[in-house]
Amino acid sequence: MEFVHMKRFEWRDRIHELDAEADCEQIVRILSAHEFPWDIEQALGIALYRTYAVPSVGQLLADTREFTERTQHRYDDTALILNDILEHGFGPGRGRDALRRMNQMHRAYDISNADYLYVLSTFVVMPVRWLNDYGYGWRRLSDHEIAASTNYYRKLGRHMGIKNIPETYAAFHQYLEDYEREYFAYTDGGRAVSDATLDLMVNFYPAWQRPLVRPFTKALLEERLIEAFDYPRPSKAWRATTNGAMKLRAKVVRRMKPREEPRWARMSPNVRSYPDGYDPSRIGTFPQGCPVPHGMRTQEIGATGAQVPAPGQALPPQVPSEPTNQSSTQHP
Template identity: 85%
Template sequence: MKRFEWRDRIHTLDAEADCEEIARILAAHEFPWDIEQALGLALYRTYAVPSVGQLLADTREFTERTQHRYDDTALILNDIMEHGFGPGRGRDALRRMNQMHRSYDISNDDYLYVLSTFVVMPVRWINDHGYGWRCLSDHETAAHTNYYRKLGRHMGIKEIPETYEEFRHLMDSYEAEHFAYTDGGRAVSDATLELMAGFYPAWQRPLVRPFTKALLDDRLVKAFGYPEPSKTWRALASGALRLRAKVVRRMRPRKEPRWARQSPNVRSYPEGYDPARIGTFPQGCPVPHGMATVEVPATGALVPAPGQAVAPTTED
């Protein structure tokens, strides 16, 4: 394969109708490591929103079982991306995610914000910061945006922005209004940084923490109450990632896909996993016994059959 063969293939596809295929090529062939890092930082940012960070801390799952929650998040998003929204593992993962979310009182505004981080952060990592081996084109950015718009619709999120620029504006304005320090958000942040450091050999861990914090923008550092990273660490971190990008640019294209489930950092299920059975079950079985339900064809969500009362743990 030629170095830009995947890029050229993407530009033969439609940014809306083929957004799932384009998203898979970007995530599993062109930028697997970059998108994995960017999505990790996207989720990390959400801890600085008090309603999100404190909720995650109150469950204690993200502070006491951090590895499991990291793995569950990576695997569920992986299966939706890898297998799509149709029947099978992708729909099972989508249903499992929706079941977990519906167990908590999460506002549509918070859903929109989290979705916006998934749209914006990979583009910022690859294009704006220059950490990708090449830039995403407008066509690829549109397809990436459309994929997450589709995911948002399957999650039942309302008033989803239509363009990347609208998502970018939503994310920046939401953070400017809502980012604030909470003990819960700081606790989840500390646990996450500790987990990330544990992915590296012991002798590297004292370097991983300041390196990672140097990648955080000032608004995020302030929201978590961390000391401001030094200019030296910021320069070293960004310089190392840009150097890596130059090296990757000279490598051969990836023929076989590299999925997040293949990451050595995912450690909780060495014997394999069923996407319908991972994650948390804070309110027991998501479908109450004795309640008749029907499946929504477009999303795979289970909803009460006509005439049934809505149960708080049932998917919308």
């Protein structure tokens, strides 16, 4: 029997057979796990990273010390929680357990509805900005796909108890622009969390690449972010090199075969904290008690990216992981 491979635009065509509202979860799963797994991971990483530039968010994250002292764990917890919600949905099971865990963490702090709305708006806007506005996607998102993604995050926002959620992508975009224009500002806490996140991201790469990864990454950041963190402005050469490299990658990916098997965020070799697996209801921060649930072995990552055993535990045998050039900057 002859095996027939998928055609390059077959997933796109399937998406356009679905309803942008009723089938929004299925559409976003296809976009995130088949069409643009690397791109959307980077876009959502930058989405969450930019929230550090909001003083009420950046300083809160710094005050917990989780994002400067346990950065790898916070990166992993965010990736895994958001992955389980997307992969398994909002119904009973791992998806609902992950959603409940996220809400529990958020409720431990005094977070305004306006800040919640801003974070949600970054999730809606940044993938579109990355793929369409920056031109880093191997194809552009259609209006149908943008509407479905917007509907998915509106649904997530409702499950988080967020009020006054915008109804359209344009409204989310306007909210993000207005909010950043009014609130972006430097704080020592936001800068500290930003530095720790960049250090973690750089350490995902081999040592010989790290001196190039840091300026490359900063050249991806908009001027308003550079100013908010008080970083030196990237040179025109680095801006041009980064932009050119990302667009070249998009052209190469366009000529590749479509991804038939899903690639979930939980599969990333950059997620390292739970070598024995994880229960979504038992990861994350527990401000009122022990931050590490008892009975679940976690794995610390040293400053060089090397694995460090937790107290009283031996380092597990090293298992080679798939090569990757992924990087992402995330927090819950």
